[in-house]
Amino acid sequence: MLYLFGLVLGTGFAVSVAAFAGALGQARAVASAAEAIARQPEATGNIRTLLIIGLAFIESLTIYTLIIALFILGPRLPSTEAVMKLLAR
Amino acid sequence: MEQAHGSWLDFLYLIKLGPFQVGSLHLPRFRLLPHWLPDAIPLSVLVALLLALISYLGLRRRERIPSGLQNALEMAVEGLEGLSRNLLGERGSTFAPFLGTLFLYILLMNLLGLIPGFKSPTTNLNVTLGLALIVFVAVQYYGIKENGGLGYLKHFTGDIWWLVPLILPVHVIGELVRPVSLALRLFGNVTGEETVIAVLVAISPVVFSHYLHGVLVGLPIPVAVPMMALAIFTGVVQALVFTLLAAAYLAGIMEHA
Numbered sequence: 559m560l561y562l563f564g565l566v567l568g569t570g571f572a573v574s575v576a577a578f579a580g581a582l583g584q585a586r587a588v589a590s591a592a593e594a595i596a597r598q599p600e601a602t603g604n605i606r607t608l609l610i611i612g613l614a615f616i617e618s619l620t621i622y623t624l625i626i627a628l629f630i631l632g633p634r635l636p637s638t639e640a641v642m643k644l645l646a647r
Numbered sequence: 648m649e650q651a652h653g654s655w656l657d658f659l660y661l662i663k664l665g666p667f668q669v670g671s672l673h674l675p676r677f678r679l680l681p682h683w684l685p686d687a688i689p690l691s692v693l694v695a696l697l698l699a700l701i702s703y704l705g706l707r708r709r710e711r712i713p714s715g716l717q718n719a720l721e722m723a724v725e726g727l728e729g730l731s732r733n734l735l736g737e738r739g740s741t742f743a744p745f746l747g748t749l750f751l752y753i754l755l756m757n758l759l760g761l762i763p764g765f766k767s768p769t770t771n772l773n774v775t776l777g778l779a780l781i782v783f784v785a786v787q788y789y790g791i792k793e794n795g796g797l798g799y800l801k802h803f804t805g806d807i808w809w810l811v812p813l814i815l816p817v818h819v820i821g822e823l824v825r826p827v828s829l830a831l832r833l834f835g836n837v838t839g840e841e842t843v844i845a846v847l848v849a850i851s852p853v854v855f856s857h858y859l860h861g862v863l864v865g866l867p868i869p870v871a872v873p874m875m876a877l878a879i880f881t882g883v884v885q886a887l888v889f890t891l892l893a894a895a896y897l898a899g900i901m902e903h904a
Contacts, residue, residue: 607733610884610888617836618828618835622831
């Protein structure tokens with residue numbers, strides 16, 4: 559029971575922190591891209607390409623955390639009956 | 648490991664062929680597809696056949712002024728060639744078939760999972776890893792071809808000679824981690840979207856539920872539909888990002904030529 563609790567708590571926190579940090583980084587990237595386009599609208603194509611690639615790089619770090627969470631939680635989650643038995647004690 | 652098969656192509660696993668006798672070769676009765684084959688493989692073959700079919704249908708009558716399917720295909724090809732030329736300069740035209748195929752193949756594979764009864768082959772890590780390895784081998788091959796063996800190695804060392812023992816491992820590890828990151832990015836995004844849609848479908852509320860001849864029936868509220876719209880967007884963006892990164896890696900290793 560403690561094992562399951564620790565597992566879920568750990569992965570929950572991990573994915574939340576990764577999502578928060580990723581969103582922060584991406585927000586800065588988009589903000590600077592918007593500023594750059596506002597300063598020089600004729601470079602929009604280059605800036606847009608750079609923005610998409612940069613966002614993909616930042617996003618992939620968050621996705622790594624999600625994948626690890628899936629690998630940790632995937633085969634270890636108990637079936638509903640086992641959880642009901644645990645809770646009934 | 649038990650492979651779970653759940654798509655319209657499951658009938659392919661039940662087809663048995665044979666027995667055959669070719670000269671002195673005796674083949675016993677065998678299955679067309681072994682049971683341990685993940686269903687990502689027949690599904691990805693289906694995507695490839697679909698692409699080939701669309702291309703064939705669009706090119707049957709070549710008009711000078713295209714219309715209909717031929718027009719759509721020409722627009723797609725022009726767009727992809729423009730993208731390659733944007734990222735790789737003038738020699739982007741030689742890479743346009745590779746990058747264009749990459750984009751269309753990954754796009755169709757991502758979107759296939761949204762059709763009920765099908766599963767995205769990109770939810771299988773082996774598929775994305777295979778594509779990433781193809782990009783990796785292509786990048787190294789074109790790097791050696793354009794720069795020569797020595798120039799290709801000098802690409803990893805940088806220009807300052809006394810920093811080489813520091814820069815070389817960093818560059819090599821960075822180069823080796825690229826296919827891993829490409830594969831994991833595509834796999835993680837598509838699997839995440841599919842999982843969310845599956846969970847939403849499983850917990851969607853059912854109204855007007857009643858027993859009809861002993862079976863519980865009702866009207867499910869489609870709460871998964873907005874998520875499927877987001878999954879279309881994610882599929883397109885991830886295909887584009889994969890292709891853009893492949894083009895950027897190619898441009899990066901050929902910049903010295």
